Amino acid sequence: MNINSIKIGVLGIGYVGLPLSLSFAKKYELVAYDSNQTRIEELKKNIDSNLEFSKKKFIKIKKNIVFTNKKNDLKNCNIYIITVPTPINRNKKPDLKFLKIANNIVGKFLNKNDIVVYESTVYPGLTEEFCIPYLEKYSKLKCKINNNLQKKK
Numbered sequence: 001m002n003i004n005s006i007k008i009g010v011l012g013i014g015y016v017g018l019p020l021s022l023s024f025a026k027k028y029e030l031v032a033y034d035s036n037q038t039r040i041e042e043l044k045k046n047i048d049s050n051l052e053f054s055k056k057k058f059i060k061i062k063k064n065i066v067f068t069n070k071k072n073d074l075k076n077c078n079i080y081i082i083t084v085p086t087p088i089n090r091n092k093k094p095d096l097k098f099l100k101i102a103n104n105i106v107g108k109f110l111n112k113n114d115i116v117v118y119e120s121t122v123y124p125g126l127t128e129e130f131c132i133p134y135l136e137k138y139s140k141l142k143c144k145i146n147n148n149l150q151k152k153k
């Protein structure tokens with residue numbers, strides 16, 4: 001991937017996604033997508049209801065960011081970072097519904113050689129067993145898993 005053509009899409013602009021987006025936007029073009037319309041409307045007005053960023057600091061570093069709740073705005077990204085919630089439910093099992101939706105969105109826009117990064121908390125094996133099948137289903141691409149990395153351990 002050519003460094004000059006990098007366009008990052010972040011899904012989930014909360015406690016993890018906002019600082020991450022503002023950091024990467026210092027160098028790269030970035031689409032910050034959240035499904036919560038109120039959150040996006042506030043961010044567009046430089047308001048962070050999580051109180052991690054003051055208005056002033058915010059304005060300084062957000063020039064490369066598009067805040068959006070429209071999935072289609074993620075279309076031309078080539079690096080996707082997923083930071084949606086994975087809360088524990090009543091049975092102490094992680095609720096994966098947000099992750100499923102995020103993978104489906106990314107899968108629809110994914111092209112060969114694109115990169116997908118998971119910042120959401122996941123248990124070992126979940127990326128291969130749960131996330132990749134959704135990416136493959138919607139992108140019609142095939143993920144090659146590098147087993148050599150695992151064997152070397």
Ligand SMILES: NC(=O)c1ccc[n+]([C@@H]2O[C@H](COP(=O)([O-])OP(=O)(O)OC[C@H]3O[C@@H](n4cnc5c(N)ncnc54)[C@H](O)[C@@H]3O)[C@@H](O)[C@H]2O)c1
Nearest residue numbers: 012013014015016034035036084085086098101119120121
């Ligand atoms: N990797 C790390 O270092 C690290 C650190 C802390 C937390 N986490 C994990 O990161 C994840 C996010 O944590 P958080 O504290 O930022 O949560 P948060 O609730 O502050 O933010 C999540 C955001 O995702 C949005 N969202 C939900 N579903 C979505 C979807 N399908 N598409 C787009 N946006 C969607 C929500 O509206 C919310 O704004 C959790 O799984 C958490 O455990 C990771």
